[in-house]
Amino acid sequence: MYSDYDHILQRLNQGRLWDFHGGVHPPQLKSLSNKKAIETITMPKTLHVMAKQHIGVEGSLLVKEGDRVLKGQPLTHSTNPFSVPVHAPTSGYVRHIGPHVSAHPSGLPELAVEISTDEFETWAPLEPILDYQQKPKSKIVEAICNAGISGMGGAGFPTHIKSSPKKNVEFLIINGVECEPYITSDDRLMREHAWQIRQGIDILVHLLSPKLVIIAIEDNKPEAIEAMQVACQENAKYRVVSIPTKYPAGGEKQLIQILTNREVPGNGLPIDVGVIMQNVGTCFAIADAIFTGTPLIRRVVTLTGQAFKRPQNVWAPIGTPLSHLLEVGHYKAHKQRDRKLIMGGPMMGFETINDDVPVVKITNCILAPSASEIQAPSAEQPCIRCSACADACPASLLPQQLFWHSQAKEYEKAQEQNLFDCIECGACAYVCPSEIPLVHYYRVAKADIRTQEQEKAQADKARLRFEARKERLEREQKEREEKHAKAAAARKKAMSEKGNDAKDKIAAALARAKAKKQGNTAAPTSQESAQPSNASVDSPQAQQINSDSKQTETSKQDKVAAAIARAKAKRAAAKEAATKETSETAKPEQAAATATSKTDNSAVDDKSDSDKSNSDKTATETPPAKVQSSKQEKVSIAIAKAKAKREAIKKAQQSQSADSENAESAQTDKPQVDTQPNENKPGENQPVDSKQEQPQTDGSSEEKPDPTAKQKAIAAAIAKAKAKKLAKANASENESAKTQSSTEQDNKAPETASKKAPTGQQGEKLTAAQIRKQKVEAAVAKAREQNRIAKLKRAEKAAKKSSSSAADKDEN
């Protein structure tokens, strides 16, 4: 039921009010402290000004240790709208900035500015706004904010936010209820400073333009009511309303309900029902801030309880340590059984941790009850479901249900029971016959729920960050792979360029060795050897030269092609092997030639480029050596090679990469060693290898005897060259360009090498003979790898090439 303005006005005119549910009537005990005027106390030697004294965020410090500060000088500053500054309550020096026990039930240290005061109380320059009605409202709101004013009733909500609402304000309620027992600070303030409070109200009215201003005061403060009535009598819009004494009538939502019968939504604000509420102390501070420019640096604090010899209200500078107030009030420790000093009222206050706790903007009372006044809490008894708490609850909650759920940590159910609508007034605990500290349970539950929510928010953030990171890592991984692929390609290129030099050298060395061999084995070689040397340089090309003049022209290109082709041919080689066999059987010579070419390629493939170079060169070298002895030998060697590789391919199941290098050398070496006894080689290979090669071996054996052996050898060489060409054609264009250059280099190097070679090495023979077997095995391993890599298509292509090359050879 939402009461409209007229209805409310009518009720107010009739002097009839509404009521809120529940409430309790604790002994007021206000007469202890409300007899004497508010006293200005001596300035304490040290002030601890907490950096944050309101709801919201703390500002950043404007002073540093050792600075001299003036009275009213701001100590913090923040651009955050939910922040108000704190000010130096008097002049002095900043002695220390750091954590200090806070005016909070936990007493956990918080950032504070410790000021050692001097006796001068030198004011900082103040900027009063006397003609506030002529100033824009934003200026006034800003001034209120800069004065550090936050709600002084207890919550500490920044006042400037309340002073600039987005919605229309029907009622401005000035809260002078002060319903908690013992506390009389607002009472005394209204009695003594009603005029200034009215000035503050005027400013708020200017800012908020409410339809009606209600000054609500409990009927146990007749002097205050009278004072306010006198102060407000000029303005018909201001109504001083006496409300019945009941705790907690001073609660914001309860007071609104009493005056307007409107209920503030659970998670809403009073402005949602057209109401703004300000404490009388806040109004006083606003008037101070606007008309004198004085920021909020002091407040009225009630010193009360029977342990104070002189209970009274005092003007306590913000930051005054508790110990100083105890001195002022003549605290008698012996009147208490245990030292028990309560900051705030008996219902909602908290026990202070020690005497260093400073006064903050929401500190309205220091209660030092005597031993007889407040009992130590007796043992908690089980809940008897008497429902007295539900009767007392001003928020119409079910405290015993909340208690059950909170105790069992069933927070969802507690929230279903509107736990967060609890204002922690303590009425339920006050009436509880089992003396269950109900509010305590609610506070724990609320803290837990808030923590859980915070953790949830953090978890969500962590999830986002985790997912973002995962995404990033994946992206980086992909980029890295791409980069690596590029780098690998570049390296291959570079290798194919540079690697050839190395190849050349190795080839040269090999050539030398062969030359030596030749020198040893065959005398009649000098002229021929020269030829072979050249041939060896160009390997396949050279052979081509021998056979065809036109091929020599293209020899270089062929080489390049060969280099490229090697890589591809290798792959193909594995596959080809099978296909070749058939072809070989048909044309053993050609097949052998192609086989050698491919085998060379394959060997190259297995290893890095350098390996390739070695194998190629060696392969090329082998022919020359043979040439010297006989072209037949060459052919036979080629065949042997081919067989070995095939065998390797087929058999292939042993050592691999490590062996492969050896294998290459072995392959090359074998032919060399075997030059004369070609047949032996194939024979050796056969046992090692599978039966497949037998046909080849047969073919090779047949070849040897042929009178046309030379021709055949040449043909084989040509075939190789062609095979390589074809392979090259398949190969990528980029590589071809570089390979050309590299091949050219290769050609030169081998030539020189081959010429010098004759001086070479006999030792190689021996070693070669010994190592043969191993090499063969290695070759086999290599071949296997090649096989694996090889793809059918390439194999087919290679087969075609070989056949075509054979055809070419025939033509030649």
Added chain:
Amino acid sequence: MTLALALIVIGIMALIFGAILGYAAIRFRVESDPLVEQIDALLPQTQCGQCGFPGCRPYAESIANGDDINKCPPGGDATIKQLAELMGVEAKPLDAAHGQEDVKKVAFIREDECIGCTKCIQACPVDAIIGAAKQMHTVIQDECTGCDLCVDPCPVDCIDMIPIEQNTSSWRWQLDAIPVKQVN
């Protein structure tokens, strides 16, 4: 005749309503939160891997496929309870094999001992450590999930896991109500 007519009419109506329903099913389709998402939302997202999975989401997927719900020490009993509710299974006590529930901690790098190896940065699942090679690293406390994963990789053992300090906003009330007694 009338029977045939009735059948035809009813049939046509059935087609019309069927079309309407079909359209509505597409037009007003409710996107339900997949189970994995719901489970993942309950997990604490420390990405600590104590459950044996590389992160909270993989564990959520595993739970959705029937894995035990009591493998998350950072989540503790609260998470197990929530998961049990969501999955409709009995809440079990935390599986000790995956660790014990501990107070919330954050990593702290003793900065003068840090050698700038970036190993902790690579280990951090939420990018809560900032620094560069051969530069001092530090932990962004607000982002740290306390997963512990950065401690082991540190070659100089300069990372501590320190419990989060309590402040007035995270403090849990331990205060008993202050009873008032009638004076005299």
